[in-house]
Structures are given as structure tokens and as C-alpha cells.
Amino acid sequence: MHVSFNIGSDLEAAVSGAAQAAGLEPGAFSPELRAADPRHGDFQANGVLGYAKARKLNPRAVADQVVAALPASLREHFEVGIAGPGFINFRLKPATLLAWLCTYDSAEHLKSGAAALYHGQRYVVDFSSPNTAKQLHVGHIRGMVIGEAICRLLAFCGAEVIRDNHIGDWGTQFGKLIWGYKHLRNDAALAADPLEELERIYKAADAAAKADPAVLDAVRAELVLLQSGNPENRALWDRINTLSAGAFTSIYRQLGIHFDHQLGESFYNDKVPQVYTELTAAGLAVESQGALVVFHPEHPRFKTQPFIIRKSDGAANYASTDLATMLYRTEHFRADAIAVLTDARQSDHFEQLWLTTQKWFAHTGRRLPRFEHVSFGSILGEDGKAIKTRSGDPIKLQALLAEAEERAFALVTEKSPELPEAERRDIANAVGVGAVRYADLAQNRSSDYIFSWEKILAFEGNTAPYLLYAVTRIHSIFRKAGLDPAAAMAGATPPETPEELALARKLVGFATVLNLTTAQLRPHFLCTYLYELAGEFSTFYVANKVIVDDAPVKARRLLLCARTLLVLETGLQLLGLRTLTRM
């Protein structure tokens, strides 16, 4: 029996076809296929309600017509019913559930099923993008974690993903850093802990510039010198970047994050003049108060709120380099889509950037890629205020991860003292880092996130430990039975008990959730799904003993276990979590 990966989208097409065959107005009817409440079925089509209402028809009669026109083959897979005012309900037959489970039996097969979604599309994903000479702190982690998950998800769904770390290695902060380096540096401290000292220098220079306009001018002058190629400043710049790159790399390695490119702002330095020239020629950029700016007359705010692409002192800023970056990603990488991850406070900037790019490319006859600013809320302290780099004591990422691991180690030791210490350390790493990561992913990215140890390390509910535990329980079953979960499962019969059926249905829903998650680039949809899947598994696990004497029952339960394991591990890996076999 052939069964497609995304059963829902096939069903939707079938209902559309049936409506047409039944003589409903072409183009006027949409199936409105939804995942249904399990009490009613697996899918429901609501489209006839609106259609019938608009034409003063009896909705149940219309539903009857549509159902009667469904292809006979569809009834091999679904039980079809009409309920209430005209809902059409579809319930997957156990044999179809079994067929799906037998077909999608490996990560490769799941991937090839999902690949239709973004096949042939090239995505440039810009994430992490820290500023040089500032240590990574808790405020940086969200973009890193969400960005990595998005890259993995898009690649799994067939896209060609180009990961680019757009490092802030050319901004105004270098004026402060270089001025501070020349005037405020402590050589002993720099030798002992370069990044710490550079950060201190930066903060001190920033404070001095705020306090004294003369310092501010000097800082700007250093930046102009750097950007015009002054050898001394250039050498300092180089040194500062080298020092910080090492620190970033170590964190990226810990988190399993990698990039294909690290084209920082400096890379675009020589590409900025073209932006000025073309935007001016297009009549988009104008001089205002000594700066080169772009206004958008059709926009209620951006008709007066300028997009400053060259500062009055002649220096470039991030608008300049971001425009050059859009061009480079379009022309050099031939991106079909560009996704940039930053916190939501930069929304205005990216809206202006995108408006400007559209007009610019239209004017110069360039192909326009899709663009998405993947924004996310700020990380807040327990007091509900944003954690900022220059105020208070933001938690360093290095320290955060170390503490998470330490706390996880204490818990593992408490729960599983019999395991050797080396293994407990390894488990603590996966659980601790995974918990921090998962906490950032599980919440809708558009809302702010209140950081608290209690929440990040909570081991109940929708958390990494709960999911990792479900994975280890499944491994344990196979270990006890002396079986390989990846081996073929012969002799399985279709799911029968309520728990088996609920679990099988949830597994089939993996296709839909991949669709939803990538369409909106919101990993929390996948998190919610995996949490629900793990819940269905736990319910199944306590109610249905797997290793039983009845061979067909044992085979089908082992099959369900194997597929749950496959989907959980695949899903968690897409989110960037490392899974375990014991904990």
C-alpha cells in the first residue's frame, strides 16, 4: 500500500478534486483541511460550511455531495463521516497507520519525504553575528540556538542552506575600542585575559565618550581612520578580531554550531561605495543634515524616520553594510531566500532595509529574493528588565553553560548513582546544555523570555530532560530485548489499543509539523509536537507492555517504539539537542 509522507496535503488535494467533480463552483471552494480533535478523527474539512452558507444551500447536503465524489481509493485509507452542521471527518485506518510506519523507517526516508517542501531552494541564514571584543552572554544565546535549529530544519526539508555569521567587526564600537586601547589599556590585564580586558576597555571608552564630547569626537576620528585604511588602526583592528574569534569558536564548538561563512561587516567595506552610488542614482538616497539617508514617502513612519546609510562624518554604519550584504547574498550566493536572525528591537531597521532593497533592486533590474527578519524577544532578568551588555552583570555564556552542566550532573548523580562518573559527566553535558537550549526554543520566539535558573533547569513538563528521558526509556526496551531499534520490524499488525492508535497518529503528524515549523520559522511548533509525542509514548508505555509473548502484539509495539525513537531523535537533533541512550 502506498502512503505519502504528508497525508494531510494529499487529502486536501483529494477533497478539492471531489468538490470539483461534485459540481461545486471551481475556485470558490476551499477544503479548509485541519488537524481534528482526536475525538472526531485525524483531519476535518470545514470548507463546505462557508461555501453552503454563502449560497444559501444546506451544508450537510453539500457535504454529502463532496463525500460521494471522493475517489474510492481514498476510502482504503480513511473512514469518512459527516458531523454537526457539515464537518467532514477523516479518520486514518489502522492499516494506513501501519503502512506509514513501515514506509518511513529511517531518518533518510523521513528526510526524503520532507524534502519536497524546499527542494531546489537556496537559503542564506544569517545568525549569531556577535560583535567582536564583547564576550558572548546570555542575551546572545537565543539567536544562536534558534538560528542553528532553523538551518537544520530547512536543510532537512530539502533546502540548500548557507550559514553565514555576519560578525560585527566594523562598527562604531571599533572607534571606542581603538581609542580605548590607545588611552586606557592595562598591558598586564590584556596579557592575562585579553577578552575581559578588551571588554573593560570598551566599557570605559564608551562611558568616557558619553561623558565628554571631545572624547566622542576622538572616538569617531579613530573609526574614520580605520575605515580609510590607516595602518596602525588596521593592525589594532586585526589583533582585536583575532583575539575574539578564538573565544567565539570555543562556544560554537560547545553548542555544535557551525557556519559555512563568516563574512563580517568588514568584508563589505569595499562594497559600500557601490551602494551609495546606485541609491543616489536611483533617487532613493538623499543628503539630510550632512548624512546620506533614504526616506520612504509612502510609509507612514519612514517618510520622516530616515534610514541613515552614511553618517555625516562620512563613515559607514550597519545600514550601509547590510545593504551591501543584501546585494552580495543575492548576486554571489544566488539566494532564493534570506533569513536574518536578530532580536525584535531591530525590526524598524530591517523593515527599512527591505523596503530600500526592493526599490533599489527594482530600479536596477535585479532579481529579488525573499527576505525574512526572524526576530525574537529579549532575554529578561528576574526583574523583568532586559539584560544589557553595559549595565549590571550579564551572565557570560561560558559560565551559564558550565553551571547548567554542573546542576545537571548533580541531578544525574542523584537519580542514577550506579552509572560510572565519566558517563554521568557525558549525560550532564547533554542534559544541561540541552535544557538551556530547549528552553530558548520551546517558547514562541516573538515573546520576551524571562531567564531563571529554575525555569531553564526545570526537569518537568515541556523540557529537554523530559524528552531525553523518553528517548532513553525506548532505548532501554530494545537493550533489554537484545534488539536493534533500527532493524526491520517484521510481522507487525496494525495498531489496536487506544494508546497504540493515539501514538501512531501522533507519529504520522510529524510531516505536518515540519511544514508548519519551517513555514513560520518557529521551532516551538516542533517542540510542542515532540513534547506531545513523548507524552503519548509515556501513556502508551505504562498501559501497553511491549515485551510480551504474543508475537504479533510484540512486533507492532516494537515497531511503535522504534518509530517513536526515530521521530524523537530526529526531531531533537533538528533542534540541536544531543540524545542519549541512558540517563
Place this chain on the structure above:
RNA sequence: GCGGUGGUAGCUCAGCCGGAUAGAGCAACGGUUUUCUAAACCGUCGGUCGUGGGUUCGAGUCCCGCCCACCGCGCCA
């Protein structure tokens, strides 16, 4: 002032293009282990979905007004 994001159970959050009796976790209370990992499972309790209108057969979801919180709005990124 303009704009963005949010306001759902005591707390932290889900709720996808409008659909059938609004869901989890924590907290509180009660139960489950001679049986594959109890970091688990099951049950009870708990909600005028900020507020007032509107559209609709149907609104937590869409539209308008208002209230509250946070964020952004000319040379930081």
C-alpha cells in the same frame, strides 16, 4: 505622538490559514511500582481568554475603540 510585541487557570506557557465541550506543566490534593528506567503515569481542583463594540451560522483567533506592560523611533548594532 507614531509603530512593534504581548495581556489565556494562582504562576510559566500552548492554542497553526475563524470551527465542535479553551489545553499543558508547576503549585494544591488524591492514587499507581512482584511487570520493559517512577526524571514516569492516572485522577481532582482551577479560566467573564485585558476591556467595550462590530463582522459571522460560529470569535481566544478577524475589524474598530480603549486600558496596561515592555520595546523602537537621525547619525549604536
